Amino acid sequence: MVILSLFLLPFLLLPLLYIIRRPRPVNIPIKNRHVFITGGSSGIGLALAHRAASQGARVSLLARSLKKLEEAKESIRLSSGSDVSIFSADVRDYDVVQKAVSDAGPIDLLVVNQGVVVPQELEKQGLDEVKFVVDVNLMGSFNVIKAALPSMKQRMDRLPASIALISSQAGQVGIYGYTAYSASKFGLRGLAEALQQEVIADNIHVSVVFPPDTDTPGFERESEFRPELTNILAGSSSSMKAENVAKKALDGIQSGRFIVPCNFDGHMLAIATAGLSPQRSFLMAFIEVMLAGVLRLVALFFQWNWYRCIEHWHEKKKDT
Numbered sequence: 451m452v453i454l455s456l457f458l459l460p461f462l463l464l465p466l467l468y469i470i471r472r473p474r475p476v477n478i479p480i481k482n483r484h485v486f487i488t489g490g491s492s493g494i495g496l497a498l499a500h501r502a503a504s505q506g507a508r509v510s511l512l513a514r515s516l517k518k519l520e521e522a523k524e525s526i527r528l529s530s531g532s533d534v535s536i537f538s539a540d541v542r543d544y545d546v547v548q549k550a551v552s553d554a555g556p557i558d559l560l561v562v563n564q565g566v567v568v569p570q571e572l573e574k575q576g577l578d579e580v581k582f583v584v585d586v587n588l589m590g591s592f593n594v595i596k597a598a599l600p601s602m603k604q605r606m607d608r609l610p611a612s613i614a615l616i617s618s619q620a621g622q623v624g625i626y627g628y629t630a631y632s633a634s635k636f637g638l639r640g641l642a643e644a645l646q647q648e649v650i651a652d653n654i655h656v657s658v659v660f661p662p663d664t665d666t667p668g669f670e671r672e673s674e675f676r677p678e679l680t681n682i683l684a685g686s687s688s689s690m691k692a693e694n695v696a697k698k699a700l701d702g703i704q705s706g707r708f709i710v711p712c713n714f715d716g717h718m719l720a721i722a723t724a725g726l727s728p729q730r731s732f733l734m735a736f737i738e739v740m741l742a743g744v745l746r747l748v749a750l751f752f753q754w755n756w757y758r759c760i761e762h763w764h765e766k767k768k769d770t
């Protein structure tokens with residue numbers, strides 16, 4: 451009887467999930483469309499810009515340093531022949547962001563990618579640093595989206611449009627030493643879940659990308675300041691190349707995925723933390739339903755291992 455039920459389950463569940471998955475599947479074209487990338491002068495943002503330009507998009511980049519923006523513009527011109535528009539602005543300044551967005555013209559695919567990380571235990575970290583991280587990563591994302599949304603809603607072609615937020619695996623699971631960063635990146639997911647409901651009627655599709663450690667100038671800077679325990683807990687996994695993250699991100703954005711993982715661990719994390727997030731794919735929904743219990747068990751083993759490491763580390767510190 452149990453075996454028969456297990457055998458019948460997919461036949462009952464798959465049609466049900468096919469009917470109830472929401473939002474509906476979508477494909478977001480990129481050729482000849484305007485892709486606006488914040489933090490597009492370096493790392494993942496720059497790799498995304500190269501990729502979008504090579505697929506025939508009109509690309510605009512926003513970041514603070516004009517020098518880095520000009521270098522990015524030149525490197526994209528050399529690799530794809532595309533002329534990129536650049537805007538020097540700090541995402542924390544809404545008026546400047548609004549002016550840049552209005553000068554750039556209506557956006558079809560908005561990639562909110564800027565981000566900073568200052569790894570440190572909260573007790574040792576100044577509140578000015580916490581505010582800096584939250585202001586750039588979370589409030590800065592609100593500023594960019596708020597500035598871009600009115601013209602995105604009024605776009606002439608009425609084709610599907612996208613707002614993609616670049617979070618982090620530290621935005622799916624809290625990691626020692628990342629209290630400010632994790633809070634800002636978890637916040638992006640809440641923003642995205644609510645925003646998707648608000649913009650679906652305008653054919654705008656929200657994605658949240660969760661990259662793992664990625665070889666970028668930002669990651670190199672961050673690695674110098676990581677607390678010892680952060681390295682013990684998170685440092686063992688190898689980092690991805692920015693180009694590979696950009697490929698996964700852009701593929702996910704174009705297929706309208708709400709949660710966009712970038713590697714195998716990311717897929718497992720996405721299933722383990724699916725919660726009440728939207729899901730367009732009935733097959734992914736099926737996998738989420740089937741694996742939920744087992745991945746919770748795996749997650750509990752991870753937590754067991756992390757807390758064991760933390761206990762050992764404190765014991766060692768006490769002995770020395």
Ligand SMILES: NC(=O)c1ccc[n+]([C@@H]2O[C@H](COP(=O)([O-])OP(=O)(O)OC[C@H]3O[C@@H](n4cnc5c(N)ncnc54)[C@H](OP(=O)(O)O)[C@@H]3O)[C@@H](O)[C@H]2O)c1
Nearest residue numbers: 489491493494513514515540541564565618663664666668
């Ligand atoms: N690399 C990783 O391991 C990793 C992992 C997970 C998630 N992420 C996320 O992926 C995104 C890109 O990271 P990355 O490693 O590629 O970083 P990166 O190499 O440091 O590049 C960051 C970009 O953001 C811009 N930026 C920083 N602060 C800004 C501000 N206040 N206003 C406007 N632009 C600003 C930078 O230009 P300016 O400094 O000139 O402004 C640069 O273009 C971030 O959101 C990061 O949190 C990265």
